[in-house]
């Protein structure tokens with residue numbers, strides 16, 4: 659668990675000499691095994707907050723606890739070993755192949771080579787890159803989207819419990835973005851990392867975030883589930899930032915697993931939990947069934963999606 663306690667970062671504006679807060683009095687808990695999206699307009703302090711968690715930026719006030727330990731009491735190198743970091747300009751090593759890039763951190767940590775190579779291949783497959791085709795390529799031979807996929811695989815390769823991601827899907831076109839988000843959710847359902855994801859994209863935050871922390875000018879505007887924010891905005895800022903059609907857009911982006919409930923799934927048509935609600939609805943209509951069995955990433959039944967649950971969500 660990552661806990662921010664009254665976190666603060668002040669800067670001095672070099673021209674005016676005035677002090678301003680990039681982050682102010684920010685208290686938040688990022689729950690274990692969940693994705694928390696840090697959302698907000700440009701300049702609201704998302705990246706600064708993220709970078710304070712792995713000590714790339716030092717706070718001017720407040721505290722950050724990782725599993726109850728003050729991160730300032732840990733050596734930055736030790737801290738960063740537990741924390742994967744994915745940024746948009748991922749900085750792959752240009753002289754190393756894709757496979758070597760993914761294996762860098764486990765290699766540095768002295769993990770057995772054969773095991774690391776095998777895992778690197780698996781991870782490439784997970785992010786949708788065929789290892790045989792891409793493993794031997796060098797970064798300059800990749801498209802921006804492919805390079806980002808390698809970045810995600812590389813961050814996962816060291817198997818850190820915590821992953822910080824700064825606009826990891828930012829440079830992708832909408833289709834590639836949608837696919838990588840889908841793959842990422844599938845991976846996360848298996849790995850259950852504690853993830854902090856910076857994004858300025860509302861739909862991405864609502865789709866990927868188990869929780870969303872919306873920031874406004876360095877301060878927390880609202881923290882809750884996507885549902886909380888969309889249905890119960892606590893201020894005019896939240897309502898306006900999310901937009902009038904937030905509810906409809908959120909529904910379109912919801913995954914079947916988010917609406918599945920415990921129940922008897924015997925004999926029901928089966929769908930993957932990562933399917934979005936709109937597609938689940940067409941399966942229901944196509945199969946003339948008012949309920950579907952929802953499967954998890956391992957193909958096990960995780961619940962039942964009913965027509966009623968869909969109606970209530972809408």
Ligand SMILES: Nc1ncnc2c1ncn2[C@@H]1O[C@H](COP(=O)(O)OP(=O)(O)OP(=O)(O)O)[C@@H](O)[C@H]1O
Nearest residue numbers: 669670680698699700701702703704705706707858
């Ligand atoms: N090293 C720095 N020195 C001075 N000001 C800074 C520094 N880094 C960030 N800031 C300022 O702090 C504020 C928050 O910046 P930050 O990068 O955290 O915002 P953000 O929400 O991530 O924005 P974006 O979505 O545009 O990346 C901005 O006003 C920015 O100009």
